[in-house]
Amino acid sequence: xxxxxxxxxxxxxxxxxxxxxxxxxxxxxxxxxxxxxxxxxxxxxxxxxxxxxxxxxxxxxxxxxxxxxxxxxxxxxxxxxxxxxxxxxxxxxxxxxxxxxxxxxxxxxxxxxxxxxxxxxxxxxxxxxxxxxxxxxxxxxxxxxxxxxxxxxxxxxxxxxxxxxxxxxxxxxxxxxxxxxxxxxxxxxxxxxxxxxxxxxxxxxxxxxxxxxxxxxxxxxxxxxxxxxxxxxxxxxxxxxxxxxxxxxxxxxxxxxxxxxxxxxxxxxxxxxxxxxxxxxxxx
Numbered sequence: 001x002x003x004x005x006x007x008x009x010x011x012x013x014x015x016x017x018x019x020x021x022x023x024x025x026x027x028x029x030x031x032x033x034x035x036x037x038x039x040x041x042x043x044x045x046x047x048x049x050x051x052x053x054x055x056x057x058x059x060x061x062x063x064x065x066x067x068x069x070x071x072x073x074x075x076x077x078x079x080x081x082x083x084x085x086x087x088x089x090x091x092x093x094x095x096x097x098x099x100x101x102x103x104x105x106x107x108x109x110x111x112x113x114x115x116x117x118x119x120x121x122x123x124x125x126x127x128x129x130x131x132x133x134x135x136x137x138x139x140x141x142x143x144x145x146x147x148x149x150x151x152x153x154x155x156x157x158x159x160x161x162x163x164x165x166x167x168x169x170x171x172x173x174x175x176x177x178x179x180x181x182x183x184x185x186x187x188x189x190x191x192x193x194x195x196x197x198x199x200x201x202x203x204x205x206x207x208x209x210x211x212x213x214x215x216x217x218x219x220x221x222x223x224x225x226x227x228x229x230x231x232x233x234x235x236x237x238x239x240x241x242x243x244x245x246x247x248x249x250x251x252x253x254x255x256x257x258x259x260x261x262x263x264x265x266x267x268x269x270x271x272x273x274x275x276x277x278x279x280x281x282x283x284x
Contacts, residue, residue: 003037006103008279010084010272011091011141012169012240012247014208015196016215018182019189021153023137024199024207025091026249027145027275028169032082032095035284036103041075048079054093060124061097065104065117076104085270088173089241093130094138097121098279102143106281118143119155138241145276149199159200167235167274170258172246174267180219182242188214205236208249212238219243225261232257249274 010030017023035047044062046055062076078100086092101121105112122134136155140148149159185192191214198207212226216239225246229237233254240247250258255271262269 001037001039002107003035003284004103004106004281005033005035005284006099006106006279006281007031007033008095008099008102008142009145009275009277010095011138012171012249013089013138013211013238014147014204014236015199015211016185016192016241017135017137017150017152018242019185019192020196022151022158022193022196024147024149024196024204025137025141026147026163026169026204027141028171028272029275030083030090030270030272032080032084032092032099032142034078034080034096034099034103036100036107037077038074038107039077040073042072043075045075045077046079047077048081054096054128054130057093057097057124057128057130058100060128061100061121062104064124064127065101065120066108070108085173085245087177088245089239089243090171090245091135091138091142091241093125094121094135095142097125097130098139098143102279102281106283114143115155122155143279145278147199147202147204149196159202161202162276163274165274165276166252167249168252168255169272169274170234170248170250170255170262171240171270171272172262172265172267173270174244174265176266177244178220179243182219184218185215188218205249208236208238212236212246215239215243216246221246228261229258232261234258
């Protein structure tokens, strides 16, 4: 019988990858932890059924990352604790797939590389229909932290660097979970392509803001919020993922003035510092 604990963090979008297959993300410090235990037997058991975690996704990740011969002789028990709200564009499903892939690799494939671990999670996300692009950009930011610029279509990291430590993300989670039609993001694919080019030149805040104006126009958030956030001192602001949450990245001394922009809206506010720490896993 063995048991491992894996942990990593959430992320916010800088450039949405749906239109072009290329994305950019920034790690934040909302955490997620998975405990995976094995004992002789068969089957995949989830401890925390009450949560909205996609059991289809978790099953798919386990089947991808555990060799068939091991699946046949092990009963695998999984529990996940997460601070990342799910269904708001804050990468909870990428964090779940990556953290479980990491834990399973530690148990069954200790020589697996970071890229193999991430790829298993991405393929499972596509297969279980949790993500259109597999969200490789999101998975990388959750796993490595910092800024990550990726080519999702080819599962390739184009650029990865640490973010300044004196930054926080202020995230607004609206009461309404309504999301716009993400397929329409392709209408502006040349704009998203420009935003990605900016991120690739490390011009992250302009990339994020351009992405924010384009996504909010299509997904039904009010683009004026983006400009109000910048006006109050945000470095960059955007709808995160496919929404409906909105994230603004600020220097720590500007947190309260940027929070005020959201205070008149219906919803809750999370302030999370930027995360540069890589995922961790250890046996218990």
